Amino acid sequence: MKSDESLFLNELRAAFSPEAIHAGGAFEDRGATYPDVEDYSRHIDGKTWEGLDQQYLARRTDALSFLGTRHLIAILPAYLNLLFVLGPKSPVPETLLPMLTKPEVGERELRKRFDELSGGLSASQRTVVATALVKFVEAFPEYGRRAKVALDRYWSTF
């Protein structure tokens, strides 16, 4: 399992930029009313996704619903990694898995978000998201239902 984790971490490293995140404008597109904008921005600014405080990220997973797409993609590897570092009982899957699930027809706002996110990822980033979902289903079958839906609706093709 440990070597599995480091393999996955290497896949994340290969697919996502190791550059420091600039928090400026992170919440401009869809997060102006997120009450923790300042705090969250302070926590992520100038850090690489690997250098972020994992416990803080987990506690403030709600930020994912308010971040603009560019910043969402910058921070995504940290949250994908947390799925396994903190396991299924952390607050991460609750927000991350629905965010990675292609919405059903009719949910226009959610669909727009999903299309922007999935469309903004490179081929290798999409593959690593798919890998994370498959691994999550395998590692935590009891919690795998939502990850399975995400895979079935979109990611299993990568």
Place this chain on the structure above:
Amino acid sequence: MCNGTTWADKIDDFKEAVNKQGCDSIPYSDLRSTCNSQQDEVHRWCDGEKGPVTCELGVTRDLMSKLVSEQKNIEASKDKRRDLDDKRSNAADDQEKSRLTSEIEAVDKEIEASTKTSEGLKSDLENRKYELQKVTDTINHCIDYRRAVMNVFAYAQDKVRGETDPDIQEYARQLRDMYEKSKGGHEIQISNRNNSLDDCKKEMP
């Protein structure tokens, strides 16, 4: 009607609000203060300070399956005991009777142990129910406060929409757009918490 100073203050509040985010983007001090206090409650109830906000999955099913299996053991042991009892009644000699009595005593011990385990599992299930109820209660509070924060912004949006002063209108328009664009995030968070509530309901024994 506002006097000159208050009016200037109001324009300043709007000017300031468009450059702020979160609760500080509300130009009305009363609503801003409500937003901040409700958000403090969001942190308390949603961040784990008041207890877990997710229900561990599969625990109830494990307990139930152990209980069913233990109850099957008890029934099987009771059948075995009845059978041994019949045999003892029909036993031809004392030696056979004594052997069957020993076997019955051993089965009685098995029944006693299984009954004890079964009672323990029943008590675990009761505790489980209590734990799940507690998490459900915490999630419900979390949802209530998240909804309260969302509603403060909805109310602020209505209020800025009603601003007619030309000096304020441009700021009001910007604020209205800001509020509108970020409404979805609050709704998503509430929906995610409702998913967690569903998980807890499914776990309830």
